[in-house]
Amino acid sequence: MSAKPVSLPRWADVILLPALNVGLAFLASGLVVLAIGESPLEATALLLRGALGHAEGIGFTLYYTTNFIFTGLAVAVAFHAGLFNIGGEGQAMLGGIGAAIAALLLGSLPAIIALPAAILAAALFGAGWAAIPGWLQAKRGSHVVITTIMFNFIASALLVYLLVDVFRPTGMMEPSSRVFADGGKLPFLHEIAASLGFKLAKSPLNLSFVLALASAVAVWLLIYRSRLGYAIRTVGANPTAARYAGISPERITILAMAISGALAGMMAVNEILGVQHRLLLAFTAGYGFVGIAVALMGRGNPVGIVFAALLFGVLYQGGTELAFDKPSISRDMIVVIQGLVILFAGALEFMLKPWIAKLLTRKEPA
Amino acid sequence: MKRFAVSAALAAFVAMPAHAQIKPAITFDVGGKFDKSFNEAAYNGAEAFKKKTGIAYREFEIQNDAQREQALTRFARDGHSPIIAIGFSNGSALKKVAAEFPNVRFAIIDFVVDLPNVQSIVFKEHEGSYLVGLLAAQASKSGKVGFVGGMDIPLIRRFACGYAQGVKAGKASAEIFQNMTGTTGAAFNDPLKGGELARSQIARGADVIYHAAGNTGAGVLRAAADANILGIGVDSNQNGMHPGKVLTSMLKRVDVAVEKVLTEANNNQWKAGVTVLGLAEGGVDWAQDDNNKALITADMRAAVEKASADIKAGTVKVHDYMADQKCPVQ
Numbered sequence: 186m187s188a189k190p191v192s193l194p195r196w197a198d199v200i201l202l203p204a205l206n207v208g209l210a211f212l213a214s215g216l217v218v219l220a221i222g223e224s225p226l227e228a229t230a231l232l233l234r235g236a237l238g239h240a241e242g243i244g245f246t247l248y249y250t251t252n253f254i255f256t257g258l259a260v261a262v263a264f265h266a267g268l269f270n271i272g273g274e275g276q277a278m279l280g281g282i283g284a285a286i287a288a289l290l291l292g293s294l295p296a297i298i299a300l301p302a303a304i305l306a307a308a309l310f311g312a313g314w315a316a317i318p319g320w321l322q323a324k325r326g327s328h329v330v331i332t333t334i335m336f337n338f339i340a341s342a343l344l345v346y347l348l349v350d351v352f353r354p355t356g357m358m359e360p361s362s363r364v365f366a367d368g369g370k371l372p373f374l375h376e377i378a379a380s381l382g383f384k385l386a387k388s389p390l391n392l393s394f395v396l397a398l399a400s401a402v403a404v405w406l407l408i409y410r411s412r413l414g415y416a417i418r419t420v421g422a423n424p425t426a427a428r429y430a431g432i433s434p435e436r437i438t439i440l441a442m443a444i445s446g447a448l449a450g451m452m453a454v455n456e457i458l459g460v461q462h463r464l465l466l467a468f469t470a471g472y473g474f475v476g477i478a479v480a481l482m483g484r485g486n487p488v489g490i491v492f493a494a495l496l497f498g499v500l501y502q503g504g505t506e507l508a509f510d511k512p513s514i515s516r517d518m519i520v521v522i523q524g525l526v527i528l529f530a531g532a533l534e535f536m537l538k539p540w541i542a543k544l545l546t547r548k549e550p551a
Numbered sequence: 552m553k554r555f556a557v558s559a560a561l562a563a564f565v566a567m568p569a570h571a572q573i574k575p576a577i578t579f580d581v582g583g584k585f586d587k588s589f590n591e592a593a594y595n596g597a598e599a600f601k602k603k604t605g606i607a608y609r610e611f612e613i614q615n616d617a618q619r620e621q622a623l624t625r626f627a628r629d630g631h632s633p634i635i636a637i638g639f640s641n642g643s644a645l646k647k648v649a650a651e652f653p654n655v656r657f658a659i660i661d662f663v664v665d666l667p668n669v670q671s672i673v674f675k676e677h678e679g680s681y682l683v684g685l686l687a688a689q690a691s692k693s694g695k696v697g698f699v700g701g702m703d704i705p706l707i708r709r710f711a712c713g714y715a716q717g718v719k720a721g722k723a724s725a726e727i728f729q730n731m732t733g734t735t736g737a738a739f740n741d742p743l744k745g746g747e748l749a750r751s752q753i754a755r756g757a758d759v760i761y762h763a764a765g766n767t768g769a770g771v772l773r774a775a776a777d778a779n780i781l782g783i784g785v786d787s788n789q790n791g792m793h794p795g796k797v798l799t800s801m802l803k804r805v806d807v808a809v810e811k812v813l814t815e816a817n818n819n820q821w822k823a824g825v826t827v828l829g830l831a832e833g834g835v836d837w838a839q840d841d842n843n844k845a846l847i848t849a850d851m852r853a854a855v856e857k858a859s860a861d862i863k864a865g866t867v868k869v870h871d872y873m874a875d876q877k878c879p880v881q
Contacts, residue, residue, distance in 0.1 A: 245621065345734035349704060355876060359639050359662070360704050389617055460617060463643075467581075467736055470615035505618055509611060509625060516583075516612045 193542055199489060203482050203530060205537055207496065210529040214522040223513060235506025236499040242506065244374070244388020250491075250498030251390075251455045254397040256476025257483060257490040258404045259449035263329075264485050265408055266441035267421035272318065272333025273449040273473025275340030276311040280450025281457045282347060283310030285362055285464035288369030288457075289352075299368035304396070304454050311450015312443040314340060319442025323435035329442070337473075348466055361465035371459040391459035393451075398491070400448060405487040407444070417441050449473060478527040481534055493530075500526060573816050575600075576609040576631035577809070578622045580638035581736055583612050588739075588765040588786045589805060593637045593660065596809030604817060619644035627652040633670075633816045635809060636660070639706065645669065656821055658812045660805055661706070663825050671825045672808045676706070677713030678862055679801040679835030680761070681869045682855050683783050684717020686837065687759040688725050689851045690781055690798050695726045697752035699745055699771045701764035702738040703731035705873050710763035710785070710801075712878035713869050719880045720858070720867075727881065728752045732767050742770030749774035749782075759783065759798060772797060781846065790842040798846050800838040804828065831863040 193202070215225030236246045256273045263270035270276075283306035291299040318332035345360065352362035371392045378385035408414040416437050419427040424434040456468045479497055483489030504519035529536075577597055584594040597608055609631060611622040619641050626634045627648055633656040636645045642662040649657045649666045656668055663671040687696045698714055700707040711729055718725050730748045732738040745767035749760050753774065760775050761783035762768035768785060769792070775782035776793035784790060784800030791797075808828060815821045828834020837855065839847060861867035872878050 245617070248617065342734045345703060353705075359642055361643075364643075389620075456616075465616065468616055505614075505621065509622075512610070516614050519614075 193538065194545065197541060197545060199484060199486065202534070202537060202541065203484075203489070203493070205541075206482075206529045206534060207526060209537075210522075210526040213525050213529070217518070217521055217525075218514070221513060221518070223511060228507060228511065228514065231510055232503035232507050233499070234503075235510075236503035240386035241388050242502055244386060244390040245502040245505070246495070246498040247394055248389040248391070248455070248460070248498075249501040250494045251394045251397045251459075252452050252472040253475060253479045253494035253497045254401055254491055255448055255452040255455065256473050257479030257494050258400055258476075258487060259445045259447075259452075259473075260476045260480035261483065261485040261487070261490055262404060262408070262417070262448060263441055263445040264480060265414075265421045266417045266437055267424070268319075268322070268438065268441060268445075269330050270315065270318075270333050270442060270445045270449075271330060271474070271477060272315060272336045272340075272446075273452075273476045274469045274471070275333070275337035275473070276314045276446040276449035277452040277456075277469045277473050278337075278340040278344045279314040279446075280307035280311035280453035281464055281468060282344060283307045283450065284453050284457045285352070285365075288365040289362060292366030292369035294368050296368045296370070300371060300458065303369055303458055304451070307450045307453045307458075308447040309450075311453075312447035315446020315449065316439055316443040319439040322442070323438040344464075344466065348464065352464060359465070362463045364463045365458075369458060370462050371454065373459075389460040391455065393455040393459045396451070396454060400451065401487040401491050404448070408487070413437075413440070449476070475523075475527075478531040482530040496526075497523075572606055573633065573813070574609075574631045575606070575633055575635065575813055575816065576611075576626040577635045577637065578619070578626070578641060579610065579612045580640055581613050582739060582765060584610065586740070586766055587769065589803075590637055592787055592803070592805035593635070593809045596806035597635075597813065599806065600810045600813040600817075604814075606813075606817065608813075613641075616640075620648060623648040623657075624651070627655045632656045633658055633812060633821065635812055637805075637809075638662075656816060656823075660808060665825075667823050670812060670821070670823050672812070673825065673827055674803050674805075674808075674834050675827065675829035675869075675871070676710050676763075676801070676803060676835060677716075677869045677871050678830045679803065679837065680710045680713030680763070681717035681720070681862070682830075682837045682859060683761055683799055683801045684714040684719075685721040685855055685858050686717075686799055686847070686851055687714070687761060687781075687783060688718045688721025689848075689854060690846065691722070691725065691757075691759045693756045693758045694722060694724060695728065695756040695758065697728045697749065697757035697760035698730070699748050699752070699760060699762040699764055699768070700729070700731040701733075701767050702736060703734055705876065707731065707763050708878070709872040712872035712880075714761050715878060715880045716869055717858075721854070726756075728755060728757055729881075732764055739765035739767055741767045742773070745770030746774040750778070753778045753780060761785070761801070763801075784838070788838040788840065790838050790840055794842040795845065797843060799843055802836045802838050804834050804836070808834070829862075830859055 218225040218228045235242050259273050284303045287303035287306035318329050321327040321332050322329040348360035354363050374390045375385040375387050416432045420434045420437040479493045482493035500523050508516050579590045582590045584590050635658045637660050639662040645659050646664045649669045658670040660672050698711050715727050732744050749771040758780040762771040763785045772782040776796035781798040783798050786803045789800045870879050
């Protein structure tokens with residue numbers, strides 16, 4: 186996100202490069218599929234049809250997309266401040282704890298009171314959890330990469346403790362809280378559709394998808410149109426210059442981390458308030474980490490992040506359907522394919538850049 | 552006799568047209584079907600059924616929580632029955648899906664779902680753990696024994712508590728070291744840390760160590776064998792992993808349970824309800840084979856067989872940690 190050695194036209198940077206990277210990833214995945222004796226074309230068709238070919242599949246795809254928008258935005262906000270927040274998992278766990286506490290306490294109240302409180306609690310808990318590493322980075326110089334990943338483990342331990350010893354109803358085997366009262370449940374989109382009189386296939390897609398899109402707009406406004414966003418980008422580009430301009434990098438570091446954590450925490454709104462309606466273990470399922478790839482692919486831009494999140498949603502849901510229909514393609518194969526996309530779109534994102542730059546500049550009269 | 556003949560004929564008659572093959576399906580938990588432990592036992596049971604009857608089954612390995620309901624719904628909609636969910640984490644998903652598909656037969660391992668089309672299978676792990684605890688107390692020379700659990704959840708504390716009771720029954724003065732590997736699901740798949748925990752217990756004097764830690768236990772048994780002390784395996788018979796260095800294994804017959812569900816469904820004998828598999832039902836046991844024959848003395852065998860008979864008869868009651876979240880001994 187900082188200084189670039191070669192510069193590309195905006196459209197190439199935002200659309201062409203990610204598309205080429207995904208194409209390469211699919212090509213490599215196709216070779217892997219071929220190697221285990223399946224047809225890559227058939228596998229791709231199954232994957233796409235499973236993710237986008239029917240209403241239920243689309244519902245699942247957008248449900249995954251919701252998670253990735255939140256975690257992708259979380260990583261992006263920190264990126265803009267020059268911080269690498271890899272603690273999305275832990276912040277989402279804390280978000281889940283906050284949402285669950287609010288939903289358990291207020292669930293018997295009308296949803297119009299309980300839900301905003303629970304969503305706010307998810308964001309606040311996530312923000313608080315990320316602000317601590319932010320503070321440590323700003324005031325003590327403890328590197329945020331180290332502290333955020335360590336905070337993932339602390340969050341996990343805290344979640345286990347709360348679920349095993351506090352929230353779990355006695356006699357229940359699974360470490361999970363009781364199911365929230367109706368006020369603490371975000372409505373599913375198929376329920377909303379039914380109340381409006383038309384039928385939608387059942388899927389875990391719920392109102393938090395709308396919240397995720399709204400958050401993307403809010404983050405775009407924050408980063409590119411607000412004074413704070415400008416300060417965040419300035420600190421990310423050059424903290425020394427930022428200080429010279431009268432911006433406190435310490436304050437911005439803590440603030441950016443808190444906003445990042447709030448977004449990661451809101452992933453729990455989808456999982457906990459939207460789908461499971463109870464707090465449970467491992468609900469973050471690695472979405473926090475995938476958010477890093479989503480943010481990289483989306484170039485830190487909320488619009489790009491929404492599309493990158495959609496791509497990962499397609500991969501997750503299509504991958505599930507693929508594993509159903511092709512027993513020889515196990516879930517580990519799906520992880521390989523997802524891993525290749527992350528590798529090409531994330532780690533090797535600039536691999537093609539010099540060549541494309543050469544190609545594009547050759548056309549223009551020098 | 553006559554009635555039997557009539558009912559047999561009737562059963563044959565009814566069974567004939569109804570003998571359209573069953574279409575079973577299984578969802579394995581996040582550990583995956585080759586976890587060398589719990590899920591693999593279920594897989595082995597399904598494979599044994601497939602070998603005997605030639606009936607294939609569909610399967611799915613869960614990756615995240617949203618997939619639990621998705622997989623069960625998908626199998627139910629495709630006309631699969633019975634559908635077996637492996638592991639307690641599938642409980643709430645199965646409850647929802649089973650209510651939606653009342654004509655499909657479901658089964659779940661390690662959890663109770665109270666619906667007319669669900670068979671719930673739970674094990675009395677504390678009883679089996681008690682027996683291996685008893686053996687551990689007698690095999691130990693130092694009077695100190697260890698327990699390494701996987702993830703710190705009530706189910707694993709139930710293993711630990713049954714074991715502790717068995718140890719104390721074998722030797723009242725015995726000391727028990729207990730460690731849990733971690734607080735996330737990864738704790739069931741961390742043999743390195745399992746080995747570390749076992750070594751630290753060995754350093755404190757433990758000379759028999761029981762694990763209930765899935766694949767993490769491989770590290771525990773390895774460390775025990777390396778230090779020339781005894782390990783105790785779990786779920787499957789792990790005596791052969793380090794012959795002569797594994798005192799015994801606490802068998803949890805998930806394979807038998809899965810095969811039983813499939814066979815009963817195939818023979819039209821499937822019943823809903825709760826099946827509790829304890830010592831008396833052959834659901835848990837201690838493993839004896841050529842690998843550990845030399846380790847079990849006649850006295851030990853007599854003691855453990857007496858305890859086993861007492862538990863079956865109900866004269867010895869092993870406390871179940873999950874009944875009140877407490878353990879009477881530490």
